[in-house]
Amino acid sequence: MRLADSFRSERFGAVRIHELQRVIELDSGALDDAFSAGSRVVPPEAIRAVESQMVIVVPCMNESRSVIEGVLSGIPHDCLIVLVSNSDQLPVNRYEIEAQTLEQFCRLAGRSAISVHQQDPGLAAAIKAAGMAELIGEDGLVRAGKGEAMLIGMALAAMTGRRHVGYVDADNYVPGAVHEYCKAYAAGLHLAESPYSMVRISWHSKPKLRDGRLFFSRRGRSSEITNEWLNRFLAEYSGFGTEVIATGNAGEHAMTLELGLKLRLAGGFAVEPYEYLDLFEQFGGILESASPDVMASSVPVLQIETRNPHFHDNKGEEHVQGMRMQALNVVYHSPVTLPAVRQAIVEFMVAQGALEVGQEPPRERVYPPVGSLDLELLYDGLDAEALTFRQFDGRASAGYPAAPPIERPGIPRPTV
Amino acid sequence: MRLADSFRSERFGAVRIHELQRVIELDSGALDDAFSAGSRVVPPEAIRAVESQMVIVVPCMNESRSVIEGVLSGIPHDCLIVLVSNSDQLPVNRYEIEAQTLEQFCRLAGRSAISVHQQDPGLAAAIKAAGMAELIGEDGLVRAGKGEAMLIGMALAAMTGRRHVGYVDADNYVPGAVHEYCKAYAAGLHLAESPYSMVRISWHSKPKLRDGRLFFSRRGRSSEITNEWLNRFLAEYSGFGTEVIATGNAGEHAMTLELGLKLRLAGGFAVEPYEYLDLFEQFGGILESASPDVMASSVPVLQIETRNPHFHDNKGEEHVQGMRMQALNVVYHSPVTLPAVRQAIVEFMVAQGALEVGQEPPRERVYPPVGSLDLELLYDGLDAEALTFRQFDGRASAGYPAAPPIERPGIPRPTV
Numbered sequence: 001m002r003l004a005d006s007f008r009s010e011r012f013g014a015v016r017i018h019e020l021q022r023v024i025e026l027d028s029g030a031l032d033d034a035f036s037a038g039s040r041v042v043p044p045e046a047i048r049a050v051e052s053q054m055v056i057v058v059p060c061m062n063e064s065r066s067v068i069e070g071v072l073s074g075i076p077h078d079c080l081i082v083l084v085s086n087s088d089q090l091p092v093n094r095y096e097i098e099a100q101t102l103e104q105f106c107r108l109a110g111r112s113a114i115s116v117h118q119q120d121p122g123l124a125a126a127i128k129a130a131g132m133a134e135l136i137g138e139d140g141l142v143r144a145g146k147g148e149a150m151l152i153g154m155a156l157a158a159m160t161g162r163r164h165v166g167y168v169d170a171d172n173y174v175p176g177a178v179h180e181y182c183k184a185y186a187a188g189l190h191l192a193e194s195p196y197s198m199v200r201i202s203w204h205s206k207p208k209l210r211d212g213r214l215f216f217s218r219r220g221r222s223s224e225i226t227n228e229w230l231n232r233f234l235a236e237y238s239g240f241g242t243e244v245i246a247t248g249n250a251g252e253h254a255m256t257l258e259l260g261l262k263l264r265l266a267g268g269f270a271v272e273p274y275e276y277l278d279l280f281e282q283f284g285g286i287l288e289s290a291s292p293d294v295m296a297s298s299v300p301v302l303q304i305e306t307r308n309p310h311f312h313d314n315k316g317e318e319h320v321q322g323m324r325m326q327a328l329n330v331v332y333h334s335p336v337t338l339p340a341v342r343q344a345i346v347e348f349m350v351a352q353g354a355l356e357v358g359q360e361p362p363r364e365r366v367y368p369p370v371g372s373l374d375l376e377l378l379y380d381g382l383d384a385e386a387l388t389f390r391q392f393d394g395r396a397s398a399g400y401p402a403a404p405p406i407e408r409p410g411i412p413r414p415t416v
Numbered sequence: 417m418r419l420a421d422s423f424r425s426e427r428f429g430a431v432r433i434h435e436l437q438r439v440i441e442l443d444s445g446a447l448d449d450a451f452s453a454g455s456r457v458v459p460p461e462a463i464r465a466v467e468s469q470m471v472i473v474v475p476c477m478n479e480s481r482s483v484i485e486g487v488l489s490g491i492p493h494d495c496l497i498v499l500v501s502n503s504d505q506l507p508v509n510r511y512e513i514e515a516q517t518l519e520q521f522c523r524l525a526g527r528s529a530i531s532v533h534q535q536d537p538g539l540a541a542a543i544k545a546a547g548m549a550e551l552i553g554e555d556g557l558v559r560a561g562k563g564e565a566m567l568i569g570m571a572l573a574a575m576t577g578r579r580h581v582g583y584v585d586a587d588n589y590v591p592g593a594v595h596e597y598c599k600a601y602a603a604g605l606h607l608a609e610s611p612y613s614m615v616r617i618s619w620h621s622k623p624k625l626r627d628g629r630l631f632f633s634r635r636g637r638s639s640e641i642t643n644e645w646l647n648r649f650l651a652e653y654s655g656f657g658t659e660v661i662a663t664g665n666a667g668e669h670a671m672t673l674e675l676g677l678k679l680r681l682a683g684g685f686a687v688e689p690y691e692y693l694d695l696f697e698q699f700g701g702i703l704e705s706a707s708p709d710v711m712a713s714s715v716p717v718l719q720i721e722t723r724n725p726h727f728h729d730n731k732g733e734e735h736v737q738g739m740r741m742q743a744l745n746v747v748y749h750s751p752v753t754l755p756a757v758r759q760a761i762v763e764f765m766v767a768q769g770a771l772e773v774g775q776e777p778p779r780e781r782v783y784p785p786v787g788s789l790d791l792e793l794l795y796d797g798l799d800a801e802a803l804t805f806r807q808f809d810g811r812a813s814a815g816y817p818a819a820p821p822i823e824r825p826g827i828p829r830p831t832v
Contacts, residue, residue: 024521109455
């Protein structure tokens, strides 16, 4: 893969946010240098080295079988797949259909995967036993929400012993886009050269129906707002306006697990913008950091603009408004957000009709780091009680010795 | 890339048409065997070996700059790009914009390309000098039409000395789909294991606007008809109904140049279905073959169903009806089509209102094989007279010795 060079970055303590980099070529051949100024080539071996250490988590809710099949086909072979489903189990058990699709794919492609249903009582029990009762709702199950699914996915990723985790939404109609996201994760994590790095995707465009024809919109409806306020957050500190953050709502992103295990994830759709805030809180140098090792290193955030259009299911206006406000809530409530920005957020939300005068934005749920989980207890709970917990080992179907992605003796001790 | 195995094929003389094979994984990692039954893995080195011998021809007519950029970004680095444009040159010179886009891409990506405009008087003169006056219309220029653009592209491909040529339409909104097509060409040509092989793409689905929402149609409007009649052509010989041909109209296809240089291409949109008929005419064993070497070998046609949706500009109903009828015209007029099929075609066309009772379907133009061109004379003509003929050498911009894709001493002698 060939990326445009990133010449500029903004620092916020140990956090180094790189300007958006375009993908120039999806496949840059076997070259290991650039042959040209202004671009960086990541050769296939370097990409494969990252992929073979990468888990791709696919949060999934009620997608059709053919869309899921397409997404799976786009995930590079060397990545391990983790499906976290929150699909309906009644009247039709959609999770069973998803798990079958995954199993069939693994058998055909000779690869490995893990799946679990977010509402599985056994999963909730295992999470509780492993030490994160915060994730459990009043019904005794893991709370619904995208952030919660991502947290589960990260915990499973950590148990495999792999070093990277990436997220890909299940509602993507373009397998080639999924493929590009994963390649961009690997290329970015390779270029970032830090054990604490993150790669966030900004898609090239989003096709929308408008007046009976397709319009390729450059910016998502909630991304514009989220990015604007994250940039105001930075500008209020530096005194210089900035547009450096272009991926505040990036559902498609990846990180090293060494970083991921330290992050506190937010619930619902606050999860993606809150990642930025948690980086600022933990590694921004404003509050005291619990991780002097990270502070001594740096936390690069690479932002990559992919070539493919992001062509997915339209979840409607309500969904977008919800996402937008959840992003503002987390900026507002962060202890490192300066008062002027907090004040402006309240005014904006009132003007948008999202808040009554005199009200405070609601607080989003924020969970402890995944690194605080006892992974061995989590495994024991899943193994014993979670009926939807499945491990697929495609190589076993071809007569190779079975090697499930997670095995008890192989579970790494949390590093945090 | 991992493809489903093709277990069945139909023979027609030396032509061996393989049943449609699905793409299972876009990227199958570094594996060189399958780990599972029912699929074939083509490892990256094998794909790269084909790509480094492949020219990708992009016929282009009035596409927007950003769509072209996307298509270019999806073509694997090791492939050489040939752009054959028939875009408007007035009031705005769109060809100049295209050539600039191509040049900029080559500079950024350090790669090589060739471009030419189909209506360039110098091109027409060069083609005439090289021995194919049939391609020149009454206005003294190369005839407009997609088949004609493909023929020019194949001639340029032959001059580079590379061994394979593939075609990718310029109106594709999904760079990842272009990428998948090229990978499928390479995988297919590798698996075909014959110097005379062809790979044709059947896209997974085609998104269409219907009642304000997207519907993923499985079959194109003209493909259904074309495939049906090509299959009837075969069935009339074998006495067994068949659905083996699924790629009669495949704009996306590739072949070895050893095969390509022998093929007679048809003009306009008849070009793709006519490739099948010319294979049947030349290598079907019904008429005497001018190529006993090919007859002694075999001509595999691999058909690959890609994962990405084919998401392109909607050219309208008239365009589709035109394509459909051109396909029927070439089936009707082929000397190897049996009388019962010819009769049925006439009845069908009359019923469709495409033909009056008692009329005969019009004849499509069919050109001599590209292998009959004198490539050295063609080069001399292009070099001396074709003002739109450009060669881009991206490596030169980084200080490497200039190496244009076509050089006079390097031009291979036609093999036919």
